[in-house]
Amino acid sequence: MNANDQSGGKKSGGRPRKFSEPSRPITLTLPERTLRELRHINPDPGHAIVKLASWALQNGGEEKPLVEIVKTSADMGIIVVGPSKALSHISFLHLVEVAPARYLLALDSGYGFNNLEIALTDVLDDVPLADRRERELMTQLLQHIKRLRKSETMSRAEIIFAKPSA
Numbered sequence: 001m002n003a004n005d006q007s008g009g010k011k012s013g014g015r016p017r018k019f020s021e022p023s024r025p026i027t028l029t030l031p032e033r034t035l036r037e038l039r040h041i042n043p044d045p046g047h048a049i050v051k052l053a054s055w056a057l058q059n060g061g062e063e064k065p066l067v068e069i070v071k072t073s074a075d076m077g078i079i080v081v082g083p084s085k086a087l088s089h090i091s092f093l094h095l096v097e098v099a100p101a102r103y104l105l106a107l108d109s110g111y112g113f114n115n116l117e118i119a120l121t122d123v124l125d126d127v128p129l130a131d132r133r134e135r136e137l138m139t140q141l142l143q144h145i146k147r148l149r150k151s152e153t154m155s156r157a158e159i160i161f162a163k164p165s166a
Helices: 032-041 047-056 113-126 132-151
Strands: 067-073 075-079 091-098 102-107
Touching: 032 047, 032 067, 067 132, 102 113, 113 132
Parallel strands: none
Antiparallel strands: 067 075, 075 102, 091 102
């Protein structure tokens, strides 16, 4: 094994291993402001980024649900999903980030839940079996939508989007 290998095996000489799990170096360009802010989290930018990524995807030490219904009032909730590349393949669906790595589903005008259910089924067919997280997110979302559709407890509301002024 060579000295630069950080795949988890025993390292011979060189710098000490930064992380206990397999890792690899990357080149990253960040704004100076972001680099200063990362130093408040950890003096080492790599450790700060790892900590933020873990925080964004976890909820009180547990992994955040891939799909959840977040209560917005006594009798209303909204569907919120985690990050998904597969969902971006649905042309009429937009993921609106409302918190780090948490997205609302916004449908273009003229599309409904039936369109979304069919599109999700089609996209799921194209997600590789090896991509377990993506498949699980799509499956959970389909289950939620199907359950809500059958129970007739799903409704649509409109959100107003505006282009930011330049």
